[in-house]
Amino acid sequence: MKFSYKFSNLLGTIYRNGNLIFTPDGNSVISPVGNRITVYDLKNNKSRTLSLESRYNYTNIDLSPDGSLMIAVNEQGDAHLISMVSCTVIHRHKFQTGVQCIKFSPDGSYFAVARENLVLVFSAPGEITGEYNPFVLKRSFLGGYDEITxxxxxTDSKFLAIGCRDSSTKVCGMRRTRNFRTYNLSGHTDAIVSCFFEANSLDLNTVSKNGQLCLWECSMEPSDLMDDDQTGPPVHKRKALKKESESESEDDVDNNVEKQTVKKELETVGEDQNELKDEGIKKSHPFFYKKLGRHYLANEPRKEKRDALLTAANYNRSTKILVVAFSTGAFYLYELPDVNMIHSLSISDYPISAAVFNCTGDWVALASKEIGQLLVWEWQSEQYIMKQQGHSSEMSCIAYSPDGQYIVTGGEDSKVKLWNTQSSFCFVTFSEHTSGVTGVQFSRNKKFLVSSSLDGxxxxxxxxxxxxxxxxxxxxPAQFACVALDYSGELVVAGGQDVFEIYLWSIKTGKLLEVISGHEGPVTSVAFSPVGTSSTLISGSWDKTVKIWNCLESNSEHETIDALSDVTCVAFSPSGEEVAVATLVGNIIIFDVKSATQVVTIEGRDDLGGGRLETDVVTAKKxxxxxxxxxxxxxxxxxCILAAGKSANICIYHVREAILLKKFQITQNHSLDGLNEFISRKHLSEFGNMALVEQREEFEGGNVAIRLPGVRRGDMSSRRFQPEVRIFAVRFSPTGQAFAAAGTEGLCIYALDKGVVFDPFDLTLEVTPKAAHEALKTRDFTKALIMSLKLNEPNLVTLVLERVPYRDIELLCADLSPDFAQRLLQQLARLLQSSPHIEFYLQWCCCLLTTHGNRDGVFQHTALLALHESLSHKYEMLNKICDYNKYTLRVLLERSDKLKDMKKSEDNAQNEDSDSEMLLISRQEDEALEADFSEQSEEETDEDNEEDDDAA
Structure with a gap:
């Protein structure tokens, strides 16, 4: 078994914080999920999480107009320049403070970054600007007296509108012009939420937090503004600055440039205002804004809820439609400039954090960080294009379906969700439980699943x-802490947390069959034997024992194994002969089920590693x-065994050797608590650790930085402490190609990357790709197929398989040995997921299984499950297509039948006409022949009579 697992995807976390953006084509929406970024493809109904990772949560992202570059900034001001082609970070930049907003110019030449009350405009790298040094500062602007929002x-990328928290809006020009420098707009009574230019115009629309919309008309067109000869600082000053800063780091250079530019901007603010006053009198066409009107958006609904605030807004210039979202969970669509409300909808009871239109204005994406919800709404047809929501609290348990196609998750929010591993979307949510879900499991026939909960x-x-x-x-009444299904899917068992008993029910009848007693502490884990002929049940408890039950014969017959410590989890091996037991001292003990003897002990406490919480008074080593x-x-x-716990590490152990094979760290997000080994000195004072000091508001209420005593899994009160990093459940995929880990950040999927790993089989010197191609040229398909399987290169295997004639498939399958047949089945299972040649590869599978399937041990269980997963996925895709098109096909078939009938009737009519014509012609010919014959006979009789007369 190989362990080249790489991060593949992130499920269960849809949206965390920050802004949303659409791709330039408008078919995908990009959302920050913690310290990662997820792209939701709305056209193909798929999502993927980029493999890059930040040290802190992302708060602001923006995409270049051509979609090739993205800038993402985290909480600490670390900016990442990301290539969307290779999905890698190509440059990093450190800002002094956090960033409130990022915006690319429409022509892609610049991008503006707002931090505090300062706007920094950088030259965007690429072919448009000819600048390939990222984060080259061009200009800086001073906003208002408060933070920029x-x-x-x-549209022409020459002007920038800046909205501030002090209710002011500032219009700045990228180039200094003779009749314009900066212009301040004031007219709101609350913080500016958003401001938007009209298309091909300098007219402006501003929206404030209290729901006020102001429409501004500019007196000048952009073409009327004349550029000055001198733009920016002189060249010699830049060269001198460059020489002075050669020995400094890149970040220090940028910071010095920022300071000098800000100082210069502050010195010229007063001069600009005086010049504007003088020029406004002298110029015949002064530059100024006129307020056309002030509108109060959603005023009537907000009167009922006086604490409702406008939280997000976005404007589409092409359709002239404005969307505004409120803290009540409602959003409204308005048509400008008449400000006519065309649509309103309430999506939840929680505030909407972000709203954005796509390029065409047909779709609007809305997100709420309180519940982690993201939806895309098509306002014209009033339909959801996408509606996804993760668990509002931690995932407590996960389980794979038998074919590995689905994952079921249970959370502390009392919900059970089903996820598709191919599309990474949740397609159904069960909310019947009223308390936290503690265990989930699929049946082997994949028709149902069971879940246990603390609601009894x-x-x-x-x-x-x-x-x-x-x-x-x-x-x-009992709180159930674990659940298990037997092999046949007819029995379900659950262990009590407050009542130390195990309950056994029948799935078909729903009746309670047995109450199994024997434990003296909470039952933490139960598991049925995976072998169909066995009815063995294993249970672990905090009473430091593991019990083996034969639940079908008698509930009193059991064997007790002393684990010497509290049992936290038990797991059966796939063969059903061994059971692994995790204990509170950090050991994993392997027992033989039949003899109840200890086989192996794995000591893994030191492998987990440990971090230090901000409020801990002991060290990480302790x-x-x-x-x-x-x-x-x-x-x-x-x-092997996959194990995890209260740590960011996942360990894979070899069972027989009892050694650590590989360790994975699921996150590097320092926005979570428990990753640091040492407390930073900036958090220490003469009074001790500042994190231990409660920070209360003025009236002794509100936000407290310290969690409630004794809380281990989340705090349901309104407190603002950092979540603690930990892993709640890990599961291997039945196909062996991936494993899933449910942690604080969500459901992380790690998969084998077969395209990069060089993994040959029985390789010799004469086995080369060139030799395989030569064998293909000579039509020696068996030799070419074996060489490609030995090299184990997917592209070469695909080439050889598709060169084989359809009639020769059965003959080639008969020539393969069992080892190569097993490897070929794995390759076929992979190819069926993406190849359009379904029938061709199904013929390969049928011939391979028919030829080698009657032998024992030829095909591994994982290969067959992988093939089953691929076939199930293809069946669902084709089934949806057929269901969608069956009525169309029926109409087309009926139409074709009608056309055939009409053609037959026309042909019959033509045939009848032709037959009648032929009959008429034949009759006329017959009559003509009869007439000729009668004339001829009369002539003959006349001649005979004449002859007779002559003779007489």
């Missing part, structure tokens, strides 16, 4: 009809001594 470029119920959900068809309860594994899982082949 919004920026917008004019175990529920069975039908995956086909999406409904809760069974609810299991105990005679006395914290590591209390770490333990809270979740374990066997690999598909049973050789």
């Amino acid at each position: 919004w920026m917008d470029w004019s 119920t175990v529920r069975a959900f039908d995956i086909i009809r999406y409904r809760n068809f069974r609810t299991f309860t105990s005679p006395t 914290n590591a001594q209390s770490n333990y594994f809270s979740t374990i899982e066997y690999s598909a082949d049973g050789e």
